[in-house]
Amino acid sequence: MRIAMVSEHASPLAVRPDVPGTGHGRLGSVDAGGQNVHVHALAEALAHLGHEVVVHTRRTDPHTPDQVRLTSGVVVDHVPAGPAVELGKDDLLEHMDAFGAVLRRRWSAPWGERSDGGAGGRPDVAHAHFWMSGLAALDAGRALGVPVVQTFHALGAVKRRHQGAADTSPPSRVALESDLGAQVDRVVATCADEVRELLALGVPATNVDVVPCGVDVRRFAPDDGARRPGPPRVLTVSRLVPRKGVDTAIRALARVPAPAELVVAGGPESAELAGDPEVVRLQTLAAAEGVADRVRFVGRVGPEAVPELIRDADVVVQLPTYEPFGLVPLEAMAGGRPVVAAEVGGLADTVVDGVTGLHVPPGDPDAAGRAIASLLADPAARARLGRAGRARVMEHYAWDRVAAATVAVYRDVLDTRAPAAPAVADLTGVRS
Numbered sequence: 001m002r003i004a005m006v007s008e009h010a011s012p013l014a015v016r017p018d019v020p021g022t023g024h025g026r027l028g029s030v031d032a033g034g035q036n037v038h039v040h041a042l043a044e045a046l047a048h049l050g051h052e053v054v055v056h057t058r059r060t061d062p063h064t065p066d067q068v069r070l071t072s073g074v075v076v077d078h079v080p081a082g083p084a085v086e087l088g089k090d091d092l093l094e095h096m097d098a099f100g101a102v103l104r105r106r107w108s109a110p111w112g113e114r115s116d117g118g119a120g121g122r123p124d125v126a127h128a129h130f131w132m133s134g135l136a137a138l139d140a141g142r143a144l145g146v147p148v149v150q151t152f153h154a155l156g157a158v159k160r161r162h163q164g165a166a167d168t169s170p171p172s173r174v175a176l177e178s179d180l181g182a183q184v185d186r187v188v189a190t191c192a193d194e195v196r197e198l199l200a201l202g203v204p205a206t207n208v209d210v211v212p213c214g215v216d217v218r219r220f221a222p223d224d225g226a227r228r229p230g231p232p233r234v235l236t237v238s239r240l241v242p243r244k245g246v247d248t249a250i251r252a253l254a255r256v257p258a259p260a261e262l263v264v265a266g267g268p269e270s271a272e273l274a275g276d277p278e279v280v281r282l283q284t285l286a287a288a289e290g291v292a293d294r295v296r297f298v299g300r301v302g303p304e305a306v307p308e309l310i311r312d313a314d315v316v317v318q319l320p321t322y323e324p325f326g327l328v329p330l331e332a333m334a335g336g337r338p339v340v341a342a343e344v345g346g347l348a349d350t351v352v353d354g355v356t357g358l359h360v361p362p363g364d365p366d367a368a369g370r371a372i373a374s375l376l377a378d379p380a381a382r383a384r385l386g387r388a389g390r391a392r393v394m395e396h397y398a399w400d401r402v403a404a405a406t407v408a409v410y411r412d413v414l415d416t417r418a419p420a421a422p423a424v425a426d427l428t429g430v431r432s
Helices: 034-048 093-108 131-144 156-166 173-183 192-200 246-253 270-275 277-288 303-311 328-334 365-376 379-396 399-416
Strands: 002-006 052-058 067-071 074-079 125-129 148-151 186-189 208-210 233-237 261-265 295-299 315-318 339-342 357-360
Touching: 002 034, 002 093, 002 131, 034 052, 034 067, 034 074, 034 125, 034 399, 052 093, 074 093, 093 131, 125 131, 125 399, 131 148, 131 173, 148 399, 156 173, 156 192, 186 192, 186 399, 192 208, 233 246, 233 303, 233 328, 246 261, 246 277, 246 365, 261 303, 270 277, 270 295, 277 295, 303 328, 315 328, 315 365, 328 339, 328 379, 339 365, 357 365, 365 379
Parallel strands: 002 052, 002 125, 052 074, 125 148, 148 186, 186 208, 233 261, 233 315, 261 295, 315 339, 339 357
Antiparallel strands: 067 074
16 A cells, blocks of 8 residues: 655654654654654554555755655655744644645655656555644645545644643634544544544544554563662653643652652753753752652653663653653553553553553642552562553554554545545635
């Protein structure tokens, strides 16, 4: 199958600093995180199953090659849409018409016969990642008869509910997501909570399938011998933005007996931590809670270093106020470590309370502190939950299973798609 993946702001190349000439923000920056990992891993897994994949992402550097081969069967195509500089994802909407126009040109040629000599051409199916990618993909897809599958990764209605006035999304986002969900050929949700949100937006239940995100079970493998000596160690791996709940983890540590420590991985490079406003806020909080000497900020870590960090921890915590899916708990479970997770979004699905970890209410440091302390005091429980977590990941979240389930959605769309559909309303008039 020939698959076009559209990921306007989240390039899979952010995961691969070893690939020369990528020109993309590094993983762990404000707009580079789980979606980059997802697109990268899904594209590679689809190629491993024998499919051909082109990932279209926005050009952010004038010096990057037009196309970069990520691996055998996967090419990253840089789309000129707006200035060739890094822009925040909330500033990209005005460039999606241009992005869609480029896709129409790219997809107008037969696969492998593009006039500019690049890889790709008309795909069998397009899979858009994030809502703005969906606008561009649908624009091109309906003009050329290419079916479009949509994964939102995050929904504007949820972001607005939790962030209120701090939400910087374009005002039209929620309305556009509702229209998009009804017009694409299929929406792939990643968890049950997302399905509920989609139905509330008016997306027909018959238009939604659930396929979770995945994890690399080979890289994130248990190794109990890797744990370094030292105090009980709690780990959180996260972009350092307020909704990720690192402040809750720090407050929770104050409820956990010394000498347990909290390792915070994420944010800017270690040399830049002192000048980062969010790090300063969190360090000030740690001092106020009396645990400044037990909280260790290590800064941005590359994806290659995360498995070792997990194996070096006794407990992994993820305490966001909301989380569309959340990859770190899966990585921790794959590595045989128990997880203390806020019961929100995708974490309510992936972490099974009392089986692979413990659920706590979001924003509740007392509950989180009790959960962490109970696990640190019970090595047998940690080992039992860790084994169950590994087994659950192998059964449900290994990338080969996720890719196969995604292909099943593609095939169903191709098998059931009606002949040429009547024209639908143009979404461009409400994008401002």
